[in-house]
Amino acid sequence: MNAPTKLSHTRQEFFCEGNGYRIVPHPEHHRMYHIELNNQVIDAFFEKTRHINSQNLEYVPYMRFVIAQILESLLDHKFRGLLRGILHDRLTGGYTIGVQGRTMEKDDYVKFGTAVSHLVGTSNFDAMSGTYYARFLVKDTDSSDSYLRQAYRLFTLHTDGTFVDEPTDWLLMMKFEERNAKGGESRLLHLDDWEDLEKFSTHPLASYEFTYKAPPSKNVQQTIKRRTFFQLNNHPCACFIDQFVCPETIEHATWLKDLSDSMENSPETKAMPLPVGQLVMLNNLFWLHGRAPFEKHPELHRELMRQRGTFAAH
Ligand SMILES: [Fe+2]
Numbered sequence: 001m002n003a004p005t006k007l008s009h010t011r012q013e014f015f016c017e018g019n020g021y022r023i024v025p026h027p028e029h030h031r032m033y034h035i036e037l038n039n040q041v042i043d044a045f046f047e048k049t050r051h052i053n054s055q056n057l058e059y060v061p062y063m064r065f066v067i068a069q070i071l072e073s074l075l076d077h078k079f080r081g082l083l084r085g086i087l088h089d090r091l092t093g094g095y096t097i098g099v100q101g102r103t104m105e106k107d108d109y110v111k112f113g114t115a116v117s118h119l120v121g122t123s124n125f126d127a128m129s130g131t132y133y134a135r136f137l138v139k140d141t142d143s144s145d146s147y148l149r150q151a152y153r154l155f156t157l158h159t160d161g162t163f164v165d166e167p168t169d170w171l172l173m174m175k176f177e178e179r180n181a182k183g184g185e186s187r188l189l190h191l192d193d194w195e196d197l198e199k200f201s202t203h204p205l206a207s208y209e210f211t212y213k214a215p216p217s218k219n220v221q222q223t224i225k226r227r228t229f230f231q232l233n234n235h236p237c238a239c240f241i242d243q244f245v246c247p248e249t250i251e252h253a254t255w256l257k258d259l260s261d262s263m264e265n266s267p268e269t270k271a272m273p274l275p276v277g278q279l280v281m282l283n284n285l286f287w288l289h290g291r292a293p294f295e296k297h298p299e300l301h302r303e304l305m306r307q308r309g310t311f312a313a314h
Contacts, residue, residue, distance in 0.1 A: 019076035023086075026096060028272050031190050032280075033086055035097040041074045042102040045115070048074075054110040058131045067111055068118035080119045084311070087120060087170055087283050090235055093190065094287060098278030106135075106176050106303075113174045113279050113305055120281070123309040124166055127219040135176065138184065138294065138302045145215040146243055151300055155291035157189055157263045158241035159284050160308050163214040163224050169311045171289065174279035176303040182295040184302060185271035191238060191286045193268035200262065201229040201236040205255045211246040228259070237285040263288060284308065 016023040020041040026032035048070050057063050072080055086095050099112050110133065117123055123132040138151045147155045161168025173186065191197050200206060209225040226239045242260045247253040263269065271292050274280055282289065294300055 016082065018078055018082070021075055021079060023082060029094070029188065029270055031092050031094060031193070033092060033095040035095055037097070037100065039100060039102060042099055044074050045071050045112070046103055046108055049111055052111060054107045057110065057114055061132075064114050064118045064123065064132065067115045071115040072119060083116070083119050087281065088311070090192070090233070090286060093283035094280065096274070096278055096280045098275065101277060104277070109174055109176050109277065110305065113172060113307060116279065116281065117172050117307050117309060120170060121309050121312040123307045124161070124164070124168065126306070126308070127164070128217065133305055133307045135303060135305050138300065140298050140300045145217050151184070151294040152296060154264070154293050156242050156260055157187060157269065157288040157290040159239050159288060161284065162226055162239055162241045163212040163218065163220055163244050165222060165224055167310050168284050168308045170281060170309055171284045172279055172281045172307040173274070174305045175274045175276045176305055177301065178276055179301040180297040180299045181302045182297070183292050184294040185273050185292045186280065187269055187271050187290040187292055188282070189263055189266060189269045189288045191236065191288070194263060194266050195268070196262045196266070197236060200259050203255065205252065208252075210252070212244045213246055214244055232285060235286065238288065240288070
């Protein structure tokens with residue numbers, strides 16, 4: 001067993017093997033890791049959690065941590081620290097992990113995603129769904145009031161939690177189902193890969209408190225003031241989404257549009273496929289995410305789960 005608690009900064013050479021898992025460089029993104037679990041661990045997790053279902057997790061908050069503890073009990077004591085270490089590490093801040101085809105049950109996906117997220121912290125309440133996670137469909141037709149479920153247009157790069165009055169340290173997205181779906185990959189940009197980071201993060205408007213308002217479907221009535229860039233641990237972090245930020249002048253609007261265009265056009269914005277049953281977890285403070293458009297198909301059907309939350313203090 002060879003599992004350092006601090007990950008190597010020469011990520012390409014990093015390889016970590018613990019009791020029941022391996023952490024390897026992600027094959028599709030130079031910043032990220034992929035975590036492979038032993039199949040026996042995954043099978044044992046679902047065996048030991050057979051008595052728990054997603055409704056139980058929704059209704060009883062402590063069960064979310066109970067299920068995390070069950071996953072941890074099947075691995076070594078360093079696993080939790082490694083997950084947190086990756087997400088906090090400015091050089092990476094992201095990983096993927098999945099059920100590796102051992103189950104196709106959506107209730108199992110909720111359980112697995114919840115176990116992983118609650119090794120890292122606590123999920124925020126998601127007002128769109130009324131519980132701690134949200135499942136949402138992308139189909140051929142949609143009448144929603146944001147880009148979230150509109151299949152055939154680019155969902156521009158953004159951070160999550162812009163219009164809620166609580167921190168959103170991390171983001172988890174898990175693929176539940178995909179049929180007739182071409183395109184639609186997650187598009188990701190790590191702030192330190194973006195060539196215009198300094199230009200925008202040091203501009204006078206970078207610290208201006210813009211107003212954010214959510215559309216009706218989000219079930220969030222309040223308006224929030226947010227700085228677009230702020231410092232954390234001496235590194236610039238971002239808070240931005242084009243759909244909900246409300247400029248007050250032409251100068252504001254021009255700067256916000258230039259910012260969004262620069263991120264979209266950055267050669268470092270990379271599309272990353274996510275197989276069914278796999279999740280990606282990202283640090284929401286220095287990663288931006290979006291979605292490529294799908295190719296038109298009358299039977300397009302894709303379902304994702306999202307969770308957002310805060311890092312554990314202990
Ligand atoms: Fe998002």
